[in-house]
Amino acid sequence: MTKSAEMLVNNHRVVSGLCSLSLIFFVAAFSLILANEYAFAIPAVQAVVALVFGGIMLFSLCGMIAATYHVIRQRTELSDPYMFLAITWILPYLGISILLGWPNIVRVIKRT
Numbered sequence: 001m002t003k004s005a006e007m008l009v010n011n012h013r014v015v016s017g018l019c020s021l022s023l024i025f026f027v028a029a030f031s032l033i034l035a036n037e038y039a040f041a042i043p044a045v046q047a048v049v050a051l052v053f054g055g056i057m058l059f060s061l062c063g064m065i066a067a068t069y070h071v072i073r074q075r076t077e078l079s080d081p082y083m084f085l086a087i088t089w090i091l092p093y094l095g096i097s098i099l100l101g102w103p104n105i106v107r108v109i110k111r112t
Contacts, residue, residue: 004084015066022059
C-alpha cells in the first residue's frame with residue numbers, strides 16, 4: 001500500500017503541479033511582504049500582492065479538491081487516506097480559526 005501523497009505525486013502530476021504553483025505563490029507573497037512593508041502604501045503594490053494571494057487561494061483550493069477526489073477514489077489502495085483528508089481539510093480551517101478567533105477571544109477577556 002502506498003501513501004496518499006506518494007500516489008498523488010507519482011500518478012497525478014496536474015494535482016501536484018497545482019500545489020507547487022500554490023507554494024511558489026506563497027513564497028512570492030511573503031518575499032514581497034518582507035522586502036518592503038512600506039511599499040504597501042502604493043496602490044499598485046497592493047494590487048500585485050492581492051493577485052499573488054488570490055493565486056495562492058485559487059491553486060490551493062483546486063489542488064485540495066482534486067487531491068481529495070483522487071484519494072477518495074483510490075482509498076482502498078492507500079495506507080493513509082483518512083489522515084491525508086484530515087490534514088488537507090482540517091488544518092486550513094483550524095489555522096484561520098486560531099488566527100482570527102484568538103484575537104476576538106482575547107478582546108472579550110480584556111473587556112470583562
